[in-house]
Amino acid sequence: MTPEEFRAAAHELIDWLVDRRVAIEDRPVRPPVEPGDIRRALPSQPPQGGDSASDLIADLESIIAPGITEVQHPMHFGWFPSNASLSSILGDFASSGLASLGISWESSPSLTEVEEVVVDWLRELTGLSDAWSGVIQDTASTACLVAMLAAREQATEHAQAGGGVLGFGKRLHVYTTGEAHSSVRKGALLAGFAADDIRVIEVDPVSRDMRADALAEAMAADVAAGGVPTIVVASLGSTSVTAFDPLPEIIDIARRHGAWIHADAAMAGSAMLLPEYHHLFAGIEDADSISWNPHKWMGTILDTSLLYLRDPEHLIRVMSTNPSYLQSTAGGEATQYRDWGIPLGRRFRALKLWYQLRLDGPESIRQRLRRDLDNAQWFADRIAEKPGWEVVAPVRLQTVCVRHTPAGLEGDAAAISDHNQRWVRDVNVSGAAFLSPSMLDGGWMARVSIGVESTERRHLEQLLDLMDEHTRI
């Protein structure tokens, strides 16, 4: 493809993409496709080449785009807001077009240093002190695994250098709650902790926040049994019900045993941009690592997850290799982000944040977050006053967990659970809106995650109508 062919094709593609985004409300949120539908519509044999860029847009239009769940749709209330602000998409285009290679400082000084600048901007905007150093990871799942690895090597005094966990000879323990994201368990297992090394600490029955007294007991019991408390993953805004584990108490307990403290604020971290919500993050300054995802509610396009560390030198010691073919003339003064995570090659992801922050600006992002918080409160109030409906978890931020009990089913937990699973599925299959079903106390409920950039009050009104419609028996 020549540069001029590319130029023409890119202009055509941009127009198609913008037109498509503008018309998003005309499409269903969840596409009416079944597993295998898209695959069957595409040739199983490799192409010969020679198709035109317009041919590809035609296939995007007729086959591929209709098989995408529209997470930027204003009626999308599933999982979490995956906003992909247009400003950050523009930054992503710049990143792709510059096609920079991040394997060392020398391979792209700008890629490294713009990343240092933007993670610092966001550190300051979220109220963290300059004792923190940041890096962009792909996702909070990976960031959590990285924290697990750092903690493992801290607890074993770098047993990776000799002997490993087997040579170290003591069991290493992870502490978290049943509310923690699935990536916490996954990260622990991948980092070499076993399922029976993971302590699922009891939570408060209402808020679902970790009980600090239960954590203290579990750690003391593990130490008494010869084990080593290695890491606590505190959920700051859990996926299902937005639980906030009590960080000051957790840190106090964990410090007594030398355990690493990782604060997982993947979804809720965006709220750190709002000073009036800082109380939810009290104590965070004293953690060892923090991760949160601008690619969720804040609206930077995936994959843009931040990991902040108090002691990057420790992580570098865990992650570093320095082969001759990557040595550069820049020497020790330059940051080598390859030693701050798993992959060697890195994209110029910082441009996504650089574009979003410079074009939209922090204040406009804050205004939008506050609108969503207001909307969530308004929606929870409407649910609370609706007969048969209840808000089943405290509304800490922008997620409202709801459950419907039809007349006549009161007290029949199994039937209520089935009913809630059914109506959520019906709403989702209709394409008119999308919610995530989730389990709470062994029964299904619906999470209404509010915060898509285009979601306004009227969309919540529509959702209330849909919920009425689909819960009529």
Added chain:
Amino acid sequence: MTPEEFRAAAHELIDWLVDRRVAIEDRPVRPPVEPGDIRRALPSQPPQGGDSASDLIADLESIIAPGITEVQHPMHFGWFPSNASLSSILGDFASSGLASLGISWESSPSLTEVEEVVVDWLRELTGLSDAWSGVIQDTASTACLVAMLAAREQATEHAQAGGGVLGFGKRLHVYTTGEAHSSVRKGALLAGFAADDIRVIEVDPVSRDMRADALAEAMAADVAAGGVPTIVVASLGSTSVTAFDPLPEIIDIARRHGAWIHADAAMAGSAMLLPEYHHLFAGIEDADSISWNPHKWMGTILDTSLLYLRDPEHLIRVMSTNPSYLQSTAGGEATQYRDWGIPLGRRFRALKLWYQLRLDGPESIRQRLRRDLDNAQWFADRIAEKPGWEVVAPVRLQTVCVRHTPAGLEGDAAAISDHNQRWVRDVNVSGAAFLSPSMLDGGWMARVSIGVESTERRHLEQLLDLMDEHTRI
């Protein structure tokens, strides 16, 4: 940013990016910047917002782009070809613009199924049988870590489910060579193998390929000592000198001990597109996992690394979690790629391959690879006939390892090493070309990695002149 503002800004950005790419030869390969230069040129305080997209292009032009090492420059011979073909950049734009969220099949059926289709296309184009199932990872480093984790759980019969490596009680061993990429050692250490569990197997002194007899001895010794041979990472085209470990013999030995075999063809895997080079990959069909990077020589923009597995069900068992909030109506029939790797959230990376293969087509890619192979052979012949110069490793593909011995320094290994480090640095600092210095037998040499899309014979002629110029004493 409104859609119409975005449309205008994107068109402006496209034109700037294309103009910049066209003029690439006017710029130095390596920018004349020192650590901290870019950072100091950018504001340390967060922006207020309200900048225009044109302001950002101005800053890209004056600050950021001049701090990028131009890996698509025809005089770039460093590390590996990082081609970022324009067709794949277009696919990346489509991916960004569609802003799809890959956390489950349901969150974007097309993202999952187009990935299944394109990894299958490339499986077929590279001559692998349909016994292999593929997935896109960010990099071969991550793919290698994933293979290590799969191997660890195979050897311990899923000790992650209880007891872990400590409970399993036997040392687990990794086998590779000193030629293997640094990510192999890194992946092993992160997966919980210790440095003294890693066996660096002797290589042939000329080809640098692993010696199968040495592997057999090492495994036997480890078994005799009560250890478990867990994984062999065979380099198929090593970074430094393009060594090819003898896979058929390795597999024969490893199978006797139940070890996992991971074939790391990160750079050289593109040569599997050429039937006449399949002999270099003999035996690959019998490995357990294969990784290679279309984002290197084949020219798909980063991050596009392929991982193929014989038994994805084993990997899924190692990686899977299935929380209620990710359960979908699609049930068990749909592929859930989150269980094939570390991150939960995934981008629509398959579009980069879909665009490149459909627009450029396999035959035009093959022609380009063959041109590069011819160029490498031609270049090696020129070096071999040049007084004072030698080709210090067999030219297996497109990398030529060279060393210069100035008149009078013959036999003084330390001085020759210093001299080669110096002239490579001088060439790189000049900006006229870029080569990677690398160590061989304790002395510096230069790797000339040929394969940038825009590199033609005349650029190699220019490089020969530059090498003469910078090695004059």
